[in-house]
Amino acid sequence: MDLNLILGLLIGVGSLVAAFILEGGTLGALLALTAAMIVFGGTLGATMMGLGREEIMNIPRLLRIALQEKPFPFEETIKKIVNFAIMARREGFVRLEKELETIDDPFLRNALQLVVDGTDPEQTRSVLEQYTYAAEMRHASGIAIFEAAGGYAPTMGIIGTVMGLVHVLSHLSTPDKLGPSIAMAFLATLYGVSSANLLWYPIAAKLKNKDVKERLYQEMILEGIMALQAGKNPTPIKSTLVAFLPPQKQKKIQEKASPQGGAASAQTPSP
Numbered sequence: 001m002d003l004n005l006i007l008g009l010l011i012g013v014g015s016l017v018a019a020f021i022l023e024g025g026t027l028g029a030l031l032a033l034t035a036a037m038i039v040f041g042g043t044l045g046a047t048m049m050g051l052g053r054e055e056i057m058n059i060p061r062l063l064r065i066a067l068q069e070k071p072f073p074f075e076e077t078i079k080k081i082v083n084f085a086i087m088a089r090r091e092g093f094v095r096l097e098k099e100l101e102t103i104d105d106p107f108l109r110n111a112l113q114l115v116v117d118g119t120d121p122e123q124t125r126s127v128l129e130q131y132t133y134a135a136e137m138r139h140a141s142g143i144a145i146f147e148a149a150g151g152y153a154p155t156m157g158i159i160g161t162v163m164g165l166v167h168v169l170s171h172l173s174t175p176d177k178l179g180p181s182i183a184m185a186f187l188a189t190l191y192g193v194s195s196a197n198l199l200w201y202p203i204a205a206k207l208k209n210k211d212v213k214e215r216l217y218q219e220m221i222l223e224g225i226m227a228l229q230a231g232k233n234p235t236p237i238k239s240t241l242v243a244f245l246p247p248q249k250q251k252k253i254q255e256k257a258s259p260q261g262g263a264a265s266a267q268t269p270s271p
Contacts, residue, residue, distance in 0.1 A: 001067055001068060002066070002067055002068060002069040004206075005066060005067060005202065005203070006067070008202065009198060009199070009202070012198045016198075017030065029183070030187065030190075032184050032187040032188070032191075034160075035160050035164070035184070035185075035187040035188040035191050036191060038156060038160035038163065039156045039157050039160055039188055039191040039195065042152070042156035042159065042160075043152045043153045043156050043192075043195070043200075044149075046152040046156070047145060047148050047149045050148060055141065055145065058142065059145065062142045062207065063203070065207065065210065066207055066210075070210060072213055072217040074217060074220065074244060074245055074249075077217070077221065077224075078224070078238060078241045078242065078245075080103075080108070081108075081221070081224035081225070081228060081237065081241060082234045082237055082238045082241075084096055084099065084112065084228055085232070085234040087099070088115075088228060088231070089231070089234070093115055093116055093229075094116070099112065100113060100116070105221075107128075107131060107218050107221055108225075110128075111124075111128055111221055111225040112225065114128070115225060115229045121226065121230065124226065124229060128221075128225070129222070131218070132215060132218045132222070135214065136215060139207065139214075140211075142207055143204050143207045143208055143211070146201070146203045146204035146207065147200070147201070147204045149196075150196040150197075150200035150204065151196070153192045153193070153195045153196040153200060154189075154192040154193045154196050156188075156192050157188045157189040157191055157192020157193055159188075160185070160187075160188025160191070160192070161185050161189045164182075164184060164185025164186070164188060165182070165185050167185070168181040168182055168185060216244060217244075219244070220241055220244040223244075224237060224240070224241050227240060
């Protein structure tokens with residue numbers, strides 16, 4: 001589970017509630033069933049109106065994706081592609097067919113399958129780019145759902161507040177109830193703004209973050225497979241793929257490789 005999303009939500013909501021209580025408020029004063037119905041029900045209804053049946057059914061899966069931690073094994077995949085390049089140079093691309101069953105990642109497996117099948121390099125790149133583009137479009141569609149909810153929620157909060165004030169103004173004959181009624185009315189605005197900025201937009205941002213990482217990961221695989229298919233030496237292939245890693249990890253890999261390189265150069269006899 002991605003604890004950052006849960007922890008961030010708890011910190012955000014907890015900070016607001018704690019600050020309210022420190023100012024002398026009570027937790028019960030922040031609870032209003034009718035305001036919650038207007039904001040969350042209205043936001044859900046407005047969001048659903050712009051979606052198809054398939055997209056609505058996909059919302060629970062998108063929430064699971066946002067909550068799940070999905071690591072992308074960049075370094076492990078680099079090692080695999082470099083090993084594939086070594087095998088291909090020694091025994092040809094046919095040898096790589098035996099490795100297909102050992103690959104769990106569907107994108108890498110499909111990419112290597114294209115190489116084993118002898119697909120034209122231009123077509124290989126085109127097919128893999130199409131996979132990446134299709135995934136990006138699916139992700140963008142899911143992200144748009146939560147961004148739309150984030151846009152509707154504050155408006156629903158204002159609608160709830162206006163409805164509450166209409167109710168308040170219709171009971172001006174009881175002044176002693178005006179204060180609590182007005183406070184209750186403004187809770188709708190609080191629910192709308194806070195849910196947009198502490199729930200819907202953060203979920204959309206989390207999905208965007210995962211999309212960016214997956215695109216980078218697939219781009220790395222694409223470049224590695226294209227270099228492998230072109231018959232490039234494993235060393236430059238590794239150098240190309242390492243560029244996709246963060247600077248800290250690049251530095252670690254270079255530090256691991258440098259002692260070996262130094263030892264190798266020391267053993268090389270001078271002419």
